[in-house]
Amino acid sequence: MAAELTQHDDRVLYLYGISELLPADLPQEIGVALAKIEAVECGGVVCWVSWVPGIDFERNLARNMENLDWLAEASVAHQRVVSAIAKQTEILPARFGTVFRSGTSLRQHVRGRTRHLKRDFERVRGADEWGVKVFGITMQSAAVPKIQSKVHSGKDYLKAKAALRPKRREAAGTDGDLKKFQEALNRVARETAKVGNISSGQRGLAFQTSLLIKRQDRKKLESVLRKFSESWENRRRIECTGPWPPYSFVSRAEGERSK
């Protein structure tokens, strides 16, 4: 554990998240870019960081994020580190890809946000994030529309496939049951957040949300999911993932809405 950071040439500080306390057992995970994880005390909180190559995480981040293999490795590493810390203490996860050029800039940033951080710790204290998705089950799989016209390239094929999609999503989207489901989840959750930037194109996806659930209310969440799952039986399937660190419930940057 390093209280003082040593500057490395052409490396930047990757921030995983910020915790209030330093847990007794430091996480043994491997960080992004296979880097070592360090905990740095900073203005009364603990920042979890790694030194990573500036060329990958500062100059070429946008381009790298289009490379699925790179993105997979980095985001999985990020998730494992944040989750390992979250198992021991409250953590406010940083956005994936948050880097600082030096320990000084990290400290300045964190000290300037102390008030926001305190409020965010209160917001997520004792709670975990859970992801819930509902999929429509299509019974007439034999009648799934097929691409009829001849395609001449992969791009044509993708476009033709895309043209088939909206009908399916519209069909699954408007339903009083889903509204009741959402209301039941809202009653159990401390907060809800929109999620699904990435997976919104999944086949059959009819509903998706992210919930902040107090740990003692986990059974209530399970009970709601079971109840609806049983009543939907062959029409819909529910997938629930969690507990996640509270990725969707930390404040956005200044200037953005931070409910």
Place this chain on the structure above:
Amino acid sequence: MSAPAGTVIFAADDPGDELSLLDILDHVLNQGVILRGNLIISLAGVDLVYVGLDVILTSVETALRHIAASALPPQRE
């Protein structure tokens, strides 16, 4: 993940092992990392994850293998 209708699927108290990259990205990138994102999730106007689910699942397996392979005994510094 797929299961018979009427069941609720829970994953995973041991994150990273059971979760799909899709779910990981959904949560990890939710706070709007710069989803230069149209580029990530869109290819020829089509959501990448829709057409590329197999690819994205393969990617997470490859990533996990790579990370595991790098889990050498910790070095003292």
